[in-house]
Structures are given as C-alpha cells and as structure tokens.
Amino acid sequence: MCGIVGYIGTVSAKGLLVEGLKRLEYRGYDSAGIAVMGDKGIDIERAVGRVANLEGKLEGRKGFGGSLGIAHTRWATHGAVTETNCHPHTDNAGKICLVHNGIIENYAAIRTWLGKRGHTFNSETDTEALACLVAELYDGDLEAAGNAALKEVTGAYAIAVISTEEPDVLVCARKGGPLMVGVGSGEYVVASDPSAIVAHTNRAFALDDYNVVRLTRDSIRTSTIHNKDVTPKVMMLEAQLEEIELGGFDHYMQKEIFEQPRALRTTLRGRIDRDEGRIVLGGLLNNAKELVRARKLIMTGQGTALHAGMIGEYLFEDFAKIPTEVEYASEFRYRNPIVEEGTVVCAISQSGETADTLAALDEAKDKGALALGIVNSVGSTISRSTDAGVYLRVGPEIGVASTKAFTGQVAVLTMMSLFLGRRRLMSVEKCKQMIGELEGVPDKIELVLQQADQIKAVTEKHIEKENWLFMGRGVNYPTALEGALKLKEISYIHAEGMPAAEMKHGPIALITDGLPAVFIANQGAQYTKVLANIAEVRARGGHVIAVATEGDAEIKDHADDILWVPEIAEPLSPLLTVVPLQLMAYYAALLRGHDVDKPRNLAKSVTVE
Numbered sequence: 001m002c003g004i005v006g007y008i009g010t011v012s013a014k015g016l017l018v019e020g021l022k023r024l025e026y027r028g029y030d031s032a033g034i035a036v037m038g039d040k041g042i043d044i045e046r047a048v049g050r051v052a053n054l055e056g057k058l059e060g061r062k063g064f065g066g067s068l069g070i071a072h073t074r075w076a077t078h079g080a081v082t083e084t085n086c087h088p089h090t091d092n093a094g095k096i097c098l099v100h101n102g103i104i105e106n107y108a109a110i111r112t113w114l115g116k117r118g119h120t121f122n123s124e125t126d127t128e129a130l131a132c133l134v135a136e137l138y139d140g141d142l143e144a145a146g147n148a149a150l151k152e153v154t155g156a157y158a159i160a161v162i163s164t165e166e167p168d169v170l171v172c173a174r175k176g177g178p179l180m181v182g183v184g185s186g187e188y189v190v191a192s193d194p195s196a197i198v199a200h201t202n203r204a205f206a207l208d209d210y211n212v213v214r215l216t217r218d219s220i221r222t223s224t225i226h227n228k229d230v231t232p233k234v235m236m237l238e239a240q241l242e243e244i245e246l247g248g249f250d251h252y253m254q255k256e257i258f259e260q261p262r263a264l265r266t267t268l269r270g271r272i273d274r275d276e277g278r279i280v281l282g283g284l285l286n287n288a289k290e291l292v293r294a295r296k297l298i299m300t301g302q303g304t305a306l307h308a309g310m311i312g313e314y315l316f317e318d319f320a321k322i323p324t325e326v327e328y329a330s331e332f333r334y335r336n337p338i339v340e341e342g343t344v345v346c347a348i349s350q351s352g353e354t355a356d357t358l359a360a361l362d363e364a365k366d367k368g369a370l371a372l373g374i375v376n377s378v379g380s381t382i383s384r385s386t387d388a389g390v391y392l393r394v395g396p397e398i399g400v401a402s403t404k405a406f407t408g409q410v411a412v413l414t415m416m417s418l419f420l421g422r423r424r425l426m427s428v429e430k431c432k433q434m435i436g437e438l439e440g441v442p443d444k445i446e447l448v449l450q451q452a453d454q455i456k457a458v459t460e461k462h463i464e465k466e467n468w469l470f471m472g473r474g475v476n477y478p479t480a481l482e483g484a485l486k487l488k489e490i491s492y493i494h495a496e497g498m499p500a501a502e503m504k505h506g507p508i509a510l511i512t513d514g515l516p517a518v519f520i521a522n523q524g525a526q527y528t529k530v531l532a533n534i535a536e537v538r539a540r541g542g543h544v545i546a547v548a549t550e551g552d553a554e555i556k557d558h559a560d561d562i563l564w565v566p567e568i569a570e571p572l573s574p575l576l577t578v579v580p581l582q583l584m585a586y587y588a589a590l591l592r593g594h595d596v597d598k599p600r601n602l603a604k605s606v607t608v609e
C-alpha cells in the first residue's frame with residue numbers, strides 16, 4: 001500500500017526521504033514522489049515506477065537543499081499510474097503540499113464544492129482535493145486548516161502536509177492509516193512504517209485515530225483534530241537495522257524462510273515452563289479467567305493470517321476443547337454476526353494494520369466480545385485495539401509473501417491452545433508432550449531447509465505448468481491453502497488449495513496429464529485416506545508431489561516426487577509441512593524471472609478495504 005515519509009530537522013531532507021522511500025518499497029507501490037521546502041517555494045519531483053526512477057530524476061535537478069520535506073510511494077486507487085496522479089499534490093497556488101495514504105470517500109463532493117470556489121484539478125486523485133481543501137480553509141495556521149479539512153472528510157487517511165506560508169512546520173494526522181513519529185534530537189522522522197524510522201532513531205510514537213501532530217525543529221504538539229491535547233506514548237522500536245536488511249540473501253522472502261528456526265526460537269523463548277508442563281503468556285494473564293470460561297472462539301484475519309487461524313481452529317478444539325470458528329475479517333465485519341456472551345474474537349495479523357481485520361475486531365468489540373490479538377508488528381493499530389494478546393516476535397517481515405509470520409502465528413496459536421488447554425481439560429502429561437514437540441520444531445525446520453536444492457529441482461521439473469493443485473486433510477488442509485496462496489501470489493501460476501476429499505466433488509475435472517498435484521501426506525490419522533486421494537489423481541495422469549514423513553517407505557510407491565519432513569506430532573505438523581511449500585513458491589517465482597519481493601499488484605500491508 002502507499003507509504004509516507006516526512007522529515008524536519010537540520011540536515012538535508014532529500015537523501016533521507018529517498019532512503020526512507022526505499023525502506024517502504026516492500027509494501028508495494030507503483031510510483032513515488034518527493035517535496036522539499038526551499039527558499040523560493042517547494043521543490044517537487046515525481047516518477048512512475050521504482051524509487052530508483054525518482055532518484056534518477058533528482059540527480060539532474062537543482063534545488064532540493066532544504067531540511068523539511070515529505071515523500072510518498074503511491075499504490076493507485078483513484079486514477080491511473082501516471083506522474084500527474086503521483087503524490088505530493090498541491091493546491092493551484094502551490095501554497096499547500098500534501099501526501100496521503102488511504103481513501104477520501106467523499107472526495108467527489110469536495111471537488112465539486114471546491115470547483116465552485118475556483119479550484120481546478122490536474123489529477124484524478126482524492127488527495128489533490130484534500131490539498132485544495134486545506135488551502136481553501138487556510139487562514140494563517142496550517143494545523144488549524146488541516147484540522148478543519150479533516151473534519152469534512154469521510155474515509156481513511158494518514159497525511160503529511162507542509163505550506164510555503166509556514167516553511168518551518170510539518171503537520172501530520174491519521175485516521176485509519178498507520179503513521180509514526182520518530183523522535184530524534186532536533187529532528188523528527190515521520191513514516192507510515194517503522195522501517196523508515198529505525199535508521200535514524202529508536203524512539204517513536206504512533207498517532208492514534210483523529211490525532212494530529214505539529215512539528216517544528218524544536219517543538220512538538222500532539223492533539224486531536226478537535227484541538228484537545230494528547231500526550232504521546234513514546235516507545236522504543238525493537239527492530240534493529242540489520243533485521244530489515246538482506247544480510248547476504250538475494251531476497252527478503254528467502255531470508256525470512258531461512259530465518260524461521262531462529263525466529264521461532266524467539267517466539268517460544270521464556271513462554272514455556274517445561275517442568276510444570278505450562279505455557280506462560282504474559283499478554284493473556286489479566287484475562288485468563290475470562291478466556292478459560294470462553295464458550296466460543298472466533299479466529300479472524302485475511303490471507304495467510306486466516307490460514308493460520310484455520311489451523312488454530314483444530315488446535316483450540318483439540319487441546320482446549322473450545323468450539324472455534326474461523327472467518328474472513330472482510331466477511332465478518334459486514335455480516336451482522338451473532339456474538340453471544342462468552343465469545344472471544346482473536347484477530348490475527350502480521351502487520352497489525354490490515355483494514356478489514358481491524359474493522360472486524362471493532363465490530364466484535366462493539367458486540368461485547370473479548371478482543372485478542374496475535375500480531376507481529378509491535379505498537380501497530382490492532383495490537384493497540386485489543387484487550388489482550390500475544391506478539392509473534394519473529395522480527396520485521398519485509399517480503400510480501402508471508403512466511404515466518406505464518407509459522408510464528410501457528411506457534412503462538414499452539415501456545416495459546418496449550419495455555420487454555422491446561423487450564424481446562426488437558427492433562428499435564430499431554431501438555432508436556434506437546435511442549436516437547438513444539439520446542440523441537442526449530443531444529444526440525446532446519447533439517448527441511450537443508451533440502452532446499454532438492455525442492456528447487458522438483459519445482460524446476462514443473463515450472464512450465466500453469467495450473468497446480470494443493471491438497472491436504474485435517475490440520476494440513478489449511479497448509480494446502482497456504483501452499484497454493486504462496487505459489488500464486490509470487491509466481492503468478494494458477495493454484496488451488498483444497499481438502500483432499502473435496503477433489504472428487506469437482507476439481508478432479510481439472511486433472512490432466514502431468515498436472516502437478518501437491519499432497520500433504522505426512523503420517524497422521526488420515527494418512528491412508530490421503531493415499532486413496534493420491535491414487536485418484538495418478539489414475540488420471542496427475543503428477544504427485546508428496547510432502548511426507550521421513551522414514552515412510554510406503555509413500556515411495558504412491559508419489560512421483562517426495563519432499564521430506566521430520567516426524568512430528570500431527571497437530572503441530574503444519575509448522576514443518578508448510579516449509580517445502582514456501583520454498584517451492586520462492587523457486588518457482590525465481591525460475592520464472594519474477595521480482596520475488598515485489599509481486600505485481602500486491603501490497604505488503606492492505607490498509608484499505
């Protein structure tokens with residue numbers, strides 16, 4: 001999605017803003033622009049495509065020497081991907097200059113109103129209307145004009161705005177879209193994502209909805225758009241610079257797949273009491289009683305996070321014996337769901353900023369549910385909107401295809417289900433056994449990763465095939481969905497995931513000679529059933545790639561290719577079986593020559609609905 005960077009301080013803003021935009025590239029965008037306050041007005045440059053294109057255009061340009069500026073990466077919503085539609089946008093006089101994330105829903109009415117007052121528009125964007133509205137309402141105070149304008153708009157926004165009339169002031173505000181302020185000494189870096197801040201300072205605070213911050217080089221004022229003072233809660237950003245750099249890998253996705261063992265060790269650290277057979281989750285303790293008495297759990301999220309939630313459904317019902325449902329946040333929010341007493345809603349989100357997930361959480365809270373969060377991004381909107389929750393602690397995830405966040409989410413869901421299970425019906429012996437299995441996962445993932453070359457070779461065999469099927473049963477049905485999602489989003493190969501038994505009800509018609517059919521066929525309660533499904537595919541010429549348990553001699557007679565995973569208790573098996581699928585997707589994208597970390601049309605964090 002769109003990204004914002006702003007700077008006010010003592011050094012030249014240009015380099016810092018461009019570097020910030022590069023740090024935001026992973027979020028997905030199609031054009032970029034920058035505005036720097038100069039002695040004779042605001043210097044502006046825009047470019048379609050990569051930030052490198054913008055950088056190229058800036059090389060030959062005069063100006064851009066100022067130490068106050070704003071910059072933006074755009075992911076088109078209103079109007080095509082053109083330089084004219086690219087942010088920053090100004091009013092007709094060039095007095096107000098603004099960047100914006102989100103969607104101004106009533107922009108057409110605002111444009112009409114402004115048109116009657118003599119404003120004209122160069123672009124098709126909602127943002128230009130907002131810049132003109134601020135200009136129209138400007139009466140010597142940028143913050144006041146911003147507040148007045150924001151009171152008129154409906155929709156979601158995060159904005160940064162500057163004015164030639166106040167060349168030492170940067171004003172930023174948010175409702176819906178994330179925005180953080182990094183606090184340096186004599187300087188502030190504003191960004192929609194902490195990754196653009198950590199190179200400069202670790203001290204930062206997040207703006208809440210309807211909050212505005214007015215920054216000068218030596219002052220800061222945070223208030224609501226209704227002019228009530230707000231005291232910002234400054235926190236330490238945990239991400240270190242090395243965590244958001246490639247560090248010897250070719251792509252972030254590759255790095256994040258390979259760092260899963262280390263990331264999961266951090267997820268588990270300090271949360272397991274092996275001797276007592278207990279899970280210690282500080283973020284749930286205050287609500288433990290309510291959770292133990294819960295009558296129903298609802299897991300919600302989107303994409304990969306939803307798949308993790310589907311695995312959570314199996315875990316909570318198996319370990320904690322709590323009836324559990326899973327639902328796309330985008331459906332839940334508009335369905336008028338029945339939330340009875342004792343309902344706990346658990347929002348799962350890597351970024352903590354997904355608009356649909358946040359809205360579903362708000363809907364559940366309004367209806368009286370206890371709100372839990374399973375979030376990676378510390379201090380994100382969802383993490384601040386819940387009653388209780390557990391952080392993933394897997395470190396920043398930059399690759400658009402979610403990998404280590406998925407295994408982190410499943411590990412946290414496993415711990416949460418054991419946490420509740422032990423407080424309900426689960427025996428200490430069973431809990432100890434599962435804890436032992438969970439602790440063994442990082443080492444076992446390392447063994448899977450050692451087969452990367454073999455996984456690449458199997459992928460290469462089928463790289464020309466345009467349709468793939470992914471199938472699994474039980475707790476590995478969501479793994480099949482996740483495998484299909486990974487493949488399609490970065491290699492653009494059409495892939496469908498399904499419960500293996502569902503194939504006979506329609507998708508079997510797709511099986512043609514050589515169609516790659518990936519089966520999660522690890523040892524488990526439904527192993528023989530999976531073998532039967534495999535036979536049905538092979539009988540129709542499909543090429544079976546099985547993810548199987550090491551030491552399984554039988555599978556060799558059933559599959560054309562086998563990707564091995566170590567033995568593990570079945571409920572925890574997705575933590576291993578997903579890893580070969582992540583690697584297959586990575587290699588497929590690579591072999592097809594795609595930009596793995598910046599897949600077409602996709603954004604890392606979907607902050608509009």
Ligand code: M6R
Nearest residue numbers: 303304305349350351354401402
């Ligand atoms: O940040 P979130 O976990 O809330 O994101 C949810 C989905 O947008 C995300 O998982 C998406 O499906 C990924 N591209 C999958 O790899």
